Amino acid sequence: MPRPIKDMLASRLSLLKPSPTLLLSSRARELKAKGIDVLDFSGGEPDFDTPAPIKEEAVKALAAGFTKYTAVSGIPDLKEAIREKFLRDQGLEFSPRDIVVSNGAKHTLFELFQVLVNPGDQVLLPAPAWVSYPDQVLLNQGEPVFVPCREDDGFRLDPDALTSVLTPRSKVLVLNSPNNPTGAIIDRSRLEKIADIVLKHNLLVISDEIYEKINYTAAPVPSIATLDPALRARTVIVNGVSKTYAMTGWRIGYAAGPREIMEAMDTVQSQTASNPNSIAQKAAAYAIRSGEAYFLPMLVEYRKRRDWVVEAFNGIPGIRCAPPEGAFYVFPNVSGLLSRSYKGVPIHTVYDLAEFFLDVARVAMVPGTPFGSPLHMRLSYAASQGSLAEAMKRLKEAVALLE
C-alpha cells in the first residue's frame, strides 16, 4: 500500500488552520456562484478601485519593459519614496538599506517571524489580534502568547496586562494600532508605559502600522518607534499600500528597522520569493509619493460608513457596537444573541451565529473567536453604503426571528 499523500505532509502543517476570514469569503463566493445574493463583509479590503493615476504608472512601467528581476529588497525609487514617507509622516530617518519591500505586509510579517523567532520564543500578541499573527508565529516554531485587552478599556493594550504575561522566553511584542479587528488606537501616554516595559525586558517590537492612515481621531496615530532612539533601535515598522491606496492585489508591503534584521530578511527573501513584482513596485512608489491626495476622499467615506454602521448595529436588540477609532472594521458585541435559537436550533457560539447570518440573512461576517473574542463578530465596512444598508436591514430582520 503506498503511503497516503496526506501522511507525507510536513508535520508543521498540523499547527496551521486556513485563514478564517478567507474561509468565510470563499463560502460567500460559493453561494454567490450558485446565484444566491450574499452580501460579503468578511474581507479586509477597500471596495474602492486603485486610483487611476497609480494604475497609469504601472501601465507606463509595463510599456517601458520594466519586467525583469529587480533588487531583492526593492527598487531604489520605491525605497526612496518609503524613506521620504517615514520622514514626512513620522519624522523617522531610515537609510534605504534599512528598508525591505516584500509581497504585501503579510509576507513582510512572515519573514520577520522567520528571522526573529527561535523554537520556544514567545511572541506577545495583544488580543483581539489579526488572525494571521498566531499562525505565522507557530509556523516559525514560536509560541504565540495572547495579552487580553478589555472591551471596557476600548480594547487598548493595558501595560499591566502586558507585564503579567512576561516570562524569560518573551522576545517580540506585536503592536497593531489601529487594530484589526477592533479599530483601537494606542494613545501616546499608554504607549510610553508600554515602551518602558519593552526597554526593561529587552523586547523587540513589530509595529504593524498598515491601518495608520485610516484614523478618525484628530491626531496622527503615534508609533512606538518615534518615542525615543532606544525604542527606534528595537522596533521594526511594518506598513504597505494595500489598505491606504486600495491596492490589495498589487502585493506590496514593507518593513523598516534595525539593519541586522533587515539584512536577515533580505537573505531569506533572496532564497524564497526574490523581488516583489517589478511593475507593482513602480505603482507603489507613485502611490506613496502621492501622500494623502487619493486617500483622503476614501477616508471621508469610511468615516460616514463607520458612523452609520455603528448606529445601525446599536439599533438591533442584543447587539452593542462601540465606534472604532481607526481601520475599517466594526467589532460588535453579539453576546446578547448567543443564548437564543432559530427554529429550535440553539445558537451557542459566534460560529453558530455567523452560520445563521449567512444562511438566513445572506450576510457574511467573521466570528470573533479566531481574533481572540468569542463574544464579537467582525464586519468590514469598506463596502458600498447601499450594500451596508441592505445588510443591516437583513440582519435586523434575521435577529427578529430568533427565539
Ligand SMILES: Cc1ncc(COP(=O)(O)O)c(C=O)c1O
Ligand atoms: C493587521 C494587518 N496586518 C497586515 C495585513 C496584510 O496586508 P497586505 O499583505 O495586503 O499588505 C493585514 C491585512 O488584512 C492586516 O489586517
